[in-house]
Amino acid sequence: MMESPTELLAQARARYTQSQLAEQLNVSDRTVARWEKGESPMPTMVAPALREILNLHIPASAGDFTFIDLFAGIGGIRKGFEAHGGRCVFTSEWNSWAQKTYLANFPDDNEESHTFVGDIQPFPAEEVPDHDVLLGGFPCQPFSIAGVSKKNALGRAHGFEDATQGTLFFDVARIINQKRPAAFMLENVKNLRSHDKGKTFAVIMETLQEELGYEVHTRVIDGIYFTPQHRERIIIVGFRKPTDFSWEDLELPPVGPKLDTILHRTDGTEPFLEWDGDRFFDHDNLEVQPKYTLTPKLWAYLQAYAAKHKAAGNGFGFGLVHPSGTSRTLSARYYKDGSEILVAQGAGRPRRLTPRECARLMGFDDSFRIPVSDTQAYKQFGNSVVTPVMSEVARIMTPHVAKIIAPVSPQSLSA
Missing domain, CATH: 3.90.120.10 (DNA Methylase, subunit A, domain 2)
Incomplete structure (x- = not known):
C-alpha cells in the first residue's frame, strides 16, 4: 500500500529538520509547518519529492549538531555540550542577572545566527529554531494531578497539555512536541523522583514516553566524581528513535578531586x-x-x-x-x-x-x-550544574544523536 503524503512527510520530519526539507522542496519553513499541522493541503508533487528524499541514506557526523538551551542560567549545560561539537542556536533565561553573566561568556549570542529570549512561557514553539537536541534544567513545580485523574475516571483522553499546563515543564513538552528534536537532556534535583509523592515524576515520564513517544533513560549522577562537591542530580535523556544508549558507558573516575x-x-x-x-x-x-x-x-x-x-x-x-x-x-x-x-x-x-x-x-x-x-x-x-557532568553526558549521547539526525547537505540532496 502506497503511503500518503502526510505519512511521507512524517517520515521525512523524523529524519530531517523543517529547514532542510523546506530548502529541498523549494518552500518556506512555515509552509512545511502548516503541512504538518494540517492547516493547508500538500500539493500532489510533494509526495514523489519526499519519496526521493527518503531514499537517500547519508551517514551522520558525530561532532556536528545543534541544540537549544532552555532555563539556561549561566550556561553550564551549554558548556558541556559545546565541548562535544554542539552549536547553540537558541537560549532562554528569564533572570536579568543570569543573562548578564551568560552574555559575558557567550558574546556570540548577539549575532543573527542565535536567538536569545527571556521568559520562554509566552514564546511560540513554532518560532523556536529547528534543533537536534533540546537542553534544559527546568524548575520543579507541582502538577495538577487531580485534573488528570478526573479525566481518567470519566474515560476521557488527556495529553501533556492537561497534565502539565501551568508548569515550566509544559514549555519543554510543547517545544518537543512542535520541533521533534532528535534528543533531549533534562536536569533536575535528585528529589524530583519523590516530589509530590512521586506524582510529578510520573507525569513527566508519562508525558515524555507515552504522549511524546521518546525513548527515555534516567540516572542520578553525583558531581563528586568530577569536582570536590557532593551534588546529586537526576539526568533525563530521551531519543526520538530507539537506540542502544546505556548509562554503563559513563566514565566515572574511581577517585575524585579534593x-x-x-x-x-x-x-x-x-x-x-x-x-x-x-x-x-x-x-x-x-x-x-x-x-x-x-x-x-x-x-x-x-x-x-x-x-x-x-x-x-x-x-x-x-x-x-x-x-x-x-x-x-x-x-x-x-x-x-x-x-x-x-x-x-x-x-x-x-x-x-x-x-x-x-x-x-x-x-x-x-x-x-x-x-x-x-x-x-x-x-x-x-543554581548551576557541574559542567564536567554535562560534558560526560554529552559524550555518551552524541553518537546516538548522530545516528538519528543523519545530516544532509543541499548538494547531496540535489545531486
Missing part, C-alpha cells in the same frame, strides 16, 4: 586573571581578600546554632571543610552565611568560598567571567 584543586593558592602560584584582578585574591599579599572571612558575630552565631541542634539530637549546623576533603552541595542561599561550606583557616575564623572558587567547584574554568556582584554570583553558581 578541595585543594579549587581553592586559591597562597604559595605564589595563584594565576592572575585580568577579568578578576584582585577582587577575590590579593596577589601582592598572597591571601584571600579579608572580606570573605566570617565576622566574629556571625561565627559565634553559627557555632551556637550548631551546638543547639546537636544538643537536640539533629545534625543541623555549619560544614567546615579542609583542603584535603570535599564539600557539601553548594546552594543558591550560600550568599546568606556560607554555612554549608566554610573553609578552615587554622585557629582563626573560617571563611566563605570566593565566587571564583565557587565557579571552580562547579567545574567552570578560570576563563569564565563573573560580571555580577558576589551575592548574585553565589546565587548563580548555587
Whole structure:
C-alpha cells in the first residue's frame, strides 16, 4: 500500500529538520509547518519529492549538531555540550542577572545566527529554531494531578497539555512536541523522583514516553566524581528513535578531586586573571581578600546554632571543610552565611568560598567571567550544574544523536 503524503512527510520530519526539507522542496519553513499541522493541503508533487528524499541514506557526523538551551542560567549545560561539537542556536533565561553573566561568556549570542529570549512561557514553539537536541534544567513545580485523574475516571483522553499546563515543564513538552528534536537532556534535583509523592515524576515520564513517544533513560549522577562537591542530580535523556544508549558507558573516575584543586593558592602560584584582578585574591599579599572571612558575630552565631541542634539530637549546623576533603552541595542561599561550606583557616575564623572558587567547584574554568556582584554570583553558581557532568553526558549521547539526525547537505540532496 502506497503511503500518503502526510505519512511521507512524517517520515521525512523524523529524519530531517523543517529547514532542510523546506530548502529541498523549494518552500518556506512555515509552509512545511502548516503541512504538518494540517492547516493547508500538500500539493500532489510533494509526495514523489519526499519519496526521493527518503531514499537517500547519508551517514551522520558525530561532532556536528545543534541544540537549544532552555532555563539556561549561566550556561553550564551549554558548556558541556559545546565541548562535544554542539552549536547553540537558541537560549532562554528569564533572570536579568543570569543573562548578564551568560552574555559575558557567550558574546556570540548577539549575532543573527542565535536567538536569545527571556521568559520562554509566552514564546511560540513554532518560532523556536529547528534543533537536534533540546537542553534544559527546568524548575520543579507541582502538577495538577487531580485534573488528570478526573479525566481518567470519566474515560476521557488527556495529553501533556492537561497534565502539565501551568508548569515550566509544559514549555519543554510543547517545544518537543512542535520541533521533534532528535534528543533531549533534562536536569533536575535528585528529589524530583519523590516530589509530590512521586506524582510529578510520573507525569513527566508519562508525558515524555507515552504522549511524546521518546525513548527515555534516567540516572542520578553525583558531581563528586568530577569536582570536590557532593551534588546529586537526576539526568533525563530521551531519543526520538530507539537506540542502544546505556548509562554503563559513563566514565566515572574511581577517585575524585579534593578541595585543594579549587581553592586559591597562597604559595605564589595563584594565576592572575585580568577579568578578576584582585577582587577575590590579593596577589601582592598572597591571601584571600579579608572580606570573605566570617565576622566574629556571625561565627559565634553559627557555632551556637550548631551546638543547639546537636544538643537536640539533629545534625543541623555549619560544614567546615579542609583542603584535603570535599564539600557539601553548594546552594543558591550560600550568599546568606556560607554555612554549608566554610573553609578552615587554622585557629582563626573560617571563611566563605570566593565566587571564583565557587565557579571552580562547579567545574567552570578560570576563563569564565563573573560580571555580577558576589551575592548574585553565589546565587548563580548555587543554581548551576557541574559542567564536567554535562560534558560526560554529552559524550555518551552524541553518537546516538548522530545516528538519528543523519545530516544532509543541499548538494547531496540535489545531486
